[in-house]
Amino acid sequence: MTDDPEDSNRPHLIPALERATFRAEAPIRKVVRSNRLNPLPHAGTISVFLLAVVVVSGIYITLFFQYGFEASYRSLEKIDEHPVQAAVRTLHRYSSAGLVLTTLVHAWRIFVAGRFRGPRRWRWTTGVTSLLIVWLAGVTGYWLVWDRRAQALNEATETVLGDIGFVSTYLVRNVYGPDVGTGWVVLFLIWMAHLLLTVVIGYFVWRHVRRTRLPWLPPRHWMVIMSVALVVVSLLFPAELLAPADAGRLVGDLPLDPFVMFLLPPLLSKWAWVAVVVFGGVTVAALVAPHVGRTAPPVVEIDDDACTGCDLCIIDCPYEALAMIDQSGADDVEGTQPRRPIAVVDAEACVGCGICIGSCSFGAMTLPGFDAPETLDPSGRQVVIACSRHIHAVSTQRFDEGIAIVEVPCSGMVHANAIGSLTLAGATGVQVVGCPPGDCAFGMGNTVLAGRLAGDRAPHVTRRWAGVADEDWVTPGDLIDAVAHPNEHPSADASRLVTGRRVVGAAVIVLVSIVAVALATRAPYGGSLDEAAVRVIVDHTPGQQLEGQSGPSGRRGDDVLVVIIADGVETIRDTVSSGGGAAVGLVDVELPVGDVELEVTLQESTGEIVLFDGPTQLAAGRRLVLNAVDVPPPAGVAEGRDVFETRSLGGCGVCHSTSPGDDGVGPSLAGVATRAPDRVPGLDAEEYLRESILDPDAFIVDGYRAGQMPLVYDERLSPEQVESLIEYLLTLNDGVTP
Numbered sequence: 001m002t003d004d005p006e007d008s009n010r011p012h013l014i015p016a017l018e019r020a021t022f023r024a025e026a027p028i029r030k031v032v033r034s035n036r037l038n039p040l041p042h043a044g045t046i047s048v049f050l051l052a053v054v055v056v057s058g059i060y061i062t063l064f065f066q067y068g069f070e071a072s073y074r075s076l077e078k079i080d081e082h083p084v085q086a087a088v089r090t091l092h093r094y095s096s097a098g099l100v101l102t103t104l105v106h107a108w109r110i111f112v113a114g115r116f117r118g119p120r121r122w123r124w125t126t127g128v129t130s131l132l133i134v135w136l137a138g139v140t141g142y143w144l145v146w147d148r149r150a151q152a153l154n155e156a157t158e159t160v161l162g163d164i165g166f167v168s169t170y171l172v173r174n175v176y177g178p179d180v181g182t183g184w185v186v187l188f189l190i191w192m193a194h195l196l197l198t199v200v201i202g203y204f205v206w207r208h209v210r211r212t213r214l215p216w217l218p219p220r221h222w223m224v225i226m227s228v229a230l231v232v233v234s235l236l237f238p239a240e241l242l243a244p245a246d247a248g249r250l251v252g253d254l255p256l257d258p259f260v261m262f263l264l265p266p267l268l269s270k271w272a273w274v275a276v277v278v279f280g281g282v283t284v285a286a287l288v289a290p291h292v293g294r295t296a297p298p299v300v301e302i303d304d305d306a307c308t309g310c311d312l313c314i315i316d317c318p319y320e321a322l323a324m325i326d327q328s329g330a331d332d333v334e335g336t337q338p339r340r341p342i343a344v345v346d347a348e349a350c351v352g353c354g355i356c357i358g359s360c361s362f363g364a365m366t367l368p369g370f371d372a373p374e375t376l377d378p379s380g381r382q383v384v385i386a387c388s389r390h391i392h393a394v395s396t397q398r399f400d401e402g403i404a405i406v407e408v409p410c411s412g413m414v415h416a417n418a419i420g421s422l423t424l425a426g427a428t429g430v431q432v433v434g435c436p437p438g439d440c441a442f443g444m445g446n447t448v449l450a451g452r453l454a455g456d457r458a459p460h461v462t463r464r465w466a467g468v469a470d471e472d473w474v475t476p477g478d479l480i481d482a483v484a485h486p487n488e489h490p491s492a493d494a495s496r497l498v499t500g501r502r503v504v505g506a507a508v509i510v511l512v513s514i515v516a517v518a519l520a521t522r523a524p525y526g527g528s529l530d531e532a533a534v535r536v537i538v539d540h541t542p543g544q545q546l547e548g549q550s551g552p553s554g555r556r557g558d559d560v561l562v563v564i565i566a567d568g569v570e571t572i573r574d575t576v577s578s579g580g581g582a583a584v585g586l587v588d589v590e591l592p593v594g595d596v597e598l599e600v601t602l603q604e605s606t607g608e609i610v611l612f613d614g615p616t617q618l619a620a621g622r623r624l625v626l627n628a629v630d631v632p633p634p635a636g637v638a639e640g641r642d643v644f645e646t647r648s649l650g651g652c653g654v655c656h657s658t659s660p661g662d663d664g665v666g667p668s669l670a671g672v673a674t675r676a677p678d679r680v681p682g683l684d685a686e687e688y689l690r691e692s693i694l695d696p697d698a699f700i701v702d703g704y705r706a707g708q709m710p711l712v713y714d715e716r717l718s719p720e721q722v723e724s725l726i727e728y729l730l731t732l733n734d735g736v737t738p
Contacts, residue, residue: 015392018112022393022477029475032505034489038475039509041439044106045218048205049226050099051134055198057092061085065144067191069183072146073244080241090234093257096138097517098230100259103131113389113441118297119319119349121290123208128286130204137197138260143190146183148254149261151245152525156267158586160276165577169584172539176247176586178627211320211349214443221503222510229511237518247535250621252527258520265525297352298368300345306364309341312458313356313365316412318443321349322356353442354413358449361415361459373406374418379426384483385418386433387411389441393476402428403483411435412445416452416461419469431470433482437492439475446473450492528590532618534600536562536587536611538576539629542604547631548611554604556659560628561603562587566596593620602628633731640728643721650717650725655709658732665708667701673730689726693717 029038039046064085066075079085107127110116116124142149154175161167173179174186209216217223242254256264266275300321314322324341343356343364357365357372373385381404391407399405404427408414411434422430432453434446451457453469461469470486482489540546542554554560560576560583576585598616602609611626618624633641643650655665662668676685680699683691691698696709713722 014112014114018114018389019393019477021109021112022475025475028509031509033502037502037506038436038439039222039506040105040109041436042218042222043102043109045215045438046222046226047099047102047106048216049218049223050095050102051201051205053095053227053230054092054099055202057088057095058198060088061092062191065191067184067187069146069180069187069245071182071184072144072187076145076241080238086238087231087234090237090239091230092141093239093521094230094234094514094518096141097257097259097521098514100131100134100138101517103127103134107131115441116290118290119321119351124290125287126204126208128283130201130208132283133197133201133204135260137194137201138257140190140194140197142257142260144187144194145241146187146245147242148245148249148251149242149256151247151249152251152254152256152261152264152268154245155251156264156272159267159272162586165579165584168586169582172537172584172586176537177539178537178629179632212443213318213320219438221506225503225507225510226514229507229514232511233514233518237515240522248623248625250528250531250533250623252525252529252621254525254527255522256525258523259517268527297350298370299347299350299352300354300356301366301368302343302345303364303366304342306362307342308362308364309343310361311341312359312361313343316355316359316448318353318355318445319349319351321346321351351442353410353445354408355410355442355445355448358413358415358452359459361417367409367413370407370409370413372418373408373414374421374425376404376406376422377425378404378422381427382429382431383422383427384431384433384479385411385414386479387435387441387445387476389435389476390433390474390479394479398480399483410440410442410445412440412442412448414449414452416459416465419453419461420465423465423468429470429486430468431472431483431486433472433474433479434492436473436475436489446492527621529621530593531590532593532620533588533590533623534564534598534618535623535625536564536600537625537627537629538562538587538602539582539584540602541582541630542578544630546602546609547627547629549609553602553609554606558604559583562628563599563601563603564589565599565601566591568597591618593618598624600626634727636724636727637731639721640724640726643717643725644728649721650713652725667704669729669732671732673733676730685730686726689729690722693722693725 025038025040028040032038061079064075064079066072076089079089110124110127139153143153144150154171157167158171162171174183218226240255251268256262263275263279266272309324311324314324322343322345325344326341352367354367354370357367373383376383381402383404383406384399385406385408387410388407391405411432414432419430432449434449435441437446440446448457450471450473452460453466453471455461455466470490471492472482472486472489473492474482474489538560540554540560541556542558542560543552543556544554545552557578559578562572562574562576563570564572564587571591572587572589574587576583576587595615595617598612598614599610600612602611609628611628616624632638644652647654652669657664657668658670659668660670662670672689673685676688679688680691688699694714696711697706700706717725
């Protein structure tokens, strides 16, 4: 008990938000005809149930899924042709969206109840992390379909991360370029990420609920109602399959799931980095909020001399903050046990709920700042014992002097004998007002006290005082109504509230919610379909020959400048950096729809390469894609380069550079194909290179000595590998590396 409930150290904003939340939920409670049959307090356990549905349905879909840009899309087309498989795929999608929604609802209710600080701060951190990973898993799930949504994800990735060299290179060579292949590896990696994220979600959920006695799953009736509603909605609103990803089409005119793809619209606009910063800031703030600006809750204190080691407090503690430890040494009092168990509290786990105090019949436990209700002088007054959430949700000044309001952190702090003590002390009546089923701020205080008063849980009320107290398990905010109409909500067992009319109301709420989720996943996104665009895909090593050109262009180390001119006006001039090697990147520009005189050039140190020059028609929502990629080397050259670079084969790069003037243990091989014909009289370039590989001491380059190169390549390399290595070396002309 506290004399002034307003002395609580909870920030004023939190109770205000919680009161607003209770008011917003009022229509739901009215539909289900009970403020104790509200599904929202069970959002956390419903999330775990939905996660199980997502995992099971995902495993089933995987049995029919294939990997590859076209293969993945075609496999989903076949899945949609089969009624059972299509229904399960839809169930998977709606369960995933529902999982995000219920996790958000759970997080919000935890936040407004102030249940995210003190010892529960790490539970909050793991919950926020789980929500973030659930979102990422949903993103990878949409990516796997490889339809226009996946294309939007590709382009958002390029917008945000395209300036990072390896990201740009990966996108060009594995997603956008003309020689990307089947995409099997790309889709398999996305699937592996999807699977790994799901496993990580499971780990964080376990971390979230470990060391608690709170339920993992919602009451059975909610699981049954949720399952039936999900199946019905999946059959009524089958998930659509959009057109396949097409780089020649601008992103737009497609449905975006706001639960998973809410970041896509800003990421595809000029506000991309603003969205990234805001989203990152909100995430960081959510993670660090419990760790700053808040004092720890009070910790239960234990009187060792009064503790009998009965274990009831251990059983009742929701967060396993108590343990029984044998007292070492004999008591000072003669005749007492030399060793006996004593309750010990873990201050890092105690949340200050006081539930353990209600389980102790020997006065061995106290909570700083709160007195037991029976210490009150109740003479001639009705005593109402209510938890802090109820007190903060209303103004206690609205009660007359004949009513004594007693605040406790949680209703579970009330000992069953307090009813008799208050009655004997002159109370005209005793009423306990606690939270409804599933909505206790500490998880189980309401059910613990209800069990004590019903005689089902020790320490239970004595037979003399059984049924004396009025019980009302109502939503915080309904305290005044509960006091005015006592004992109208006497059950804390949600299963007893499930009657025919209430089940219909609950089923309607759940069904409408899932229909709303299904429709929300079809939220339209317009994009920039009234515009056209040009994209230049660059994968060029300066000094090599571009496809469609008569010979090599540029010099090694050059950057590549892409210039696009439309109707005589320069629209973009963008540099694709080579970093001393290949210049790889994408250059995009939006242009007006219609006929245009277009000129696209690549500018290097050796001159200008024209990729496109002439009239073209740009259609709305379409993109003209131009490739500036090198002529691929012959197969033998590519294999030879692998032999040169792979240490377990040739490993030539350990001692020999291919950059001009970069001599190491051995001379640089830049331009070796030009020098080779003149090295040894009587040997052409191919013969000289073969001799240098298999018999390196036959000719020693000036400035180097014999014995430097190992005589192992006739054994380590097959004849075919030697030939491919020679083919590669013969391409090193004038300091150019292919």
